[in-house]
Amino acid sequence: MISLHSSINLSPVDDLHEDLYQRGILVVDDSSMHRYSAHLCLRAFGIDNIVEVPNGKLALDHLTRQVPPPAVMMLDLEMPVMDGIEVLQQIATLAHKPAVILASSSDEVLISAVATMAEALGITLLGAFRKPINPADLSDALSSYAAATEVPEPQIKNALNIDLAQLKQALERASIQVFYQPKIDLSTMKVAGVEALARWKNTQGDWIPPSLFIPLAEEHGLIGDLTLSLLEQILQDMNTWWEQGNYIPVAMNLSAKSLAEFNLANEIIQRVIRQGIPAHFITFEITESALVVDLPSALATISRLRLKGFGISIDDYGTGFSSMQQLSRFPFSELKIDRSFVHGAPERQYLRNILKSAIDTGIRLGITTVAEGVETEAELHLLKSLGCNQAQGFLLARPLPGRELLGWIERAAQSQTPYAKHLYPDS
Structure with missing residues (x-):
């Protein structure tokens, strides 16, 4: 499971969570050598608190006996008696679940599919790797335990109580x-520009996630x-x-x-004309799923918005099932590549192939390619090498209020590495 033939100097890791020492780690693998x-x-x-078992059934027996369970379970997929996929399905039913690190000799596509399944089941996944796991990757996965298992802040919990009356009042x-x-x-x-994002802080000072209030508005x-x-605010900021x-394009x-509202295009066009902003400075991002409703x-x-000169971006490209068909039907000026194809691409060949294909598609069509969710310098360097036009993500900058944007841009212009960690201390 772990490759010890690595140049890394194995030594205690400074930032591991206390749970990892107290509750320990369960290693599940049918290979005694890998264990x-x-x-x-x-x-x-x-x-030091490490338990080893050779199959999934014994692993589940141990999980039901130890309360609370081990902090982390390192899980093989190909095992006799009960394979790793069955184990994950059983873990999902438990009241107390360990975080999981997947390890397998299977191909990367299968490992990725099982990883997606685990997360969909509500399991905290720290990493998914081909065997043998590099110690550096294992160290990184264990170091992410604290953030991955962090209990949501009280203000996020309070946000669950929003209702229609509060939303109407917020709009008014x-x-x-x-x-x-x-x-x-x-x-x-x-x-190169900015993406406008809706943010709502209620009267109690709690931030309401867009994943709650946007579906309520719809x-x-x-x-x-x-x-x-939001458009009115954007136009006012642009004029400032x-x-x-x-x-700055937005x-x-x-x-x-x-998209289904008949008069919306008219309203947008009239407001932009009234504010005197050229249409080509504004791009509207539309998800693939929206195109089939x-x-x-x-x-x-x-088509009306494009006719007036606005940019149209296909958002989350690659997450739908008819991307090429959508590209042929709609007058897109930008292709926005979903984070799921960026994350892990430097380490996984099949993801690099998908990412390269998406970028090449944009290049062939003569439209701008934008990668979202960039969080590591390895991802950034890969995107540059593949010819991607633009990128956004927490590595580069977190969302900022309009009044702070120009200050950030000024710092970025003066810096050779315009990364959030250098330019915006709170990022």
Whole structure:
């Protein structure tokens, strides 16, 4: 399971969570050699509480006996008696679950599929690797335990109590604000534009996740009002930036329900004209799923906006089932590559192939390619080498209020490495 023939110097890891020492780690693998290698590596990291079992049935027996369970289970997939997939399905039913690190000799596509299944079952997944696991990868996976198992902050829990009346009040008071996440041109490493994101802090000072209030707005026919409220704020911010000589392109999302609203395109066009902003400085991002909800309405809205000069981006490209068909049907000016194809691509050949294919598609069509969710320098360097045009993600910048954006851009212009950790201390 672990390759000890590595140049890494095995030694205790400084930032491991206390749970890993107290509750220990369960190693499940039918190979005694792999169990022994894992044991040696974990001991070198300073973890002494280690239990080894050769199959899934014994692993489940141990999990039901130990309460609380081991902090982490290192799980093989190919095993007699009960394979790793069955083990994951059984773990999902337990009240107390360990975090999981998958290890397998199977191909990367299968490992990735099982990893996706585990996360969909509500299991905390720290990593999924081909055997033998490099000690550095294992160290990184164990170091992520604290963040992966962190209990949500109270304000996030409070957000679950929002209702329609609160949303209507927030719209009336324009309490739902716009934050901007910079997008970086990978050829120059300068700011190429920003994506506008909706952020709502309620009267109690709690941040309400967009995953809660946007579906609520869609369900009750308020998504158009929300879209226009955000657009007004964006246009005001753009005018402020323009007055200071900063001509920053902005992208914003349009939901499937918005595309079906007959007059929305007219409202957008009129408001942009009224504010005097050239249409080509604004791009509307549309997810693949939105394109199949009401095809005639989607085509009409998108085509009218494109006709007036607005940019149209296909968001989360590759997550749908008819991407090439959608690209041929709609007048897209930008292809936005989903985070799921960026994460892990430097280490996994099949993901690199998918990522390269998406970028090459954009290049052949003559449209801008944007990779989202970039979190590591290895991902950034890979995207540059593949010819991707732009990138955004926490490595580069977190979303900022409009009043702070110009300061960030100024710092980015003066820095040779415009990364969030260098330019924005709170990122």
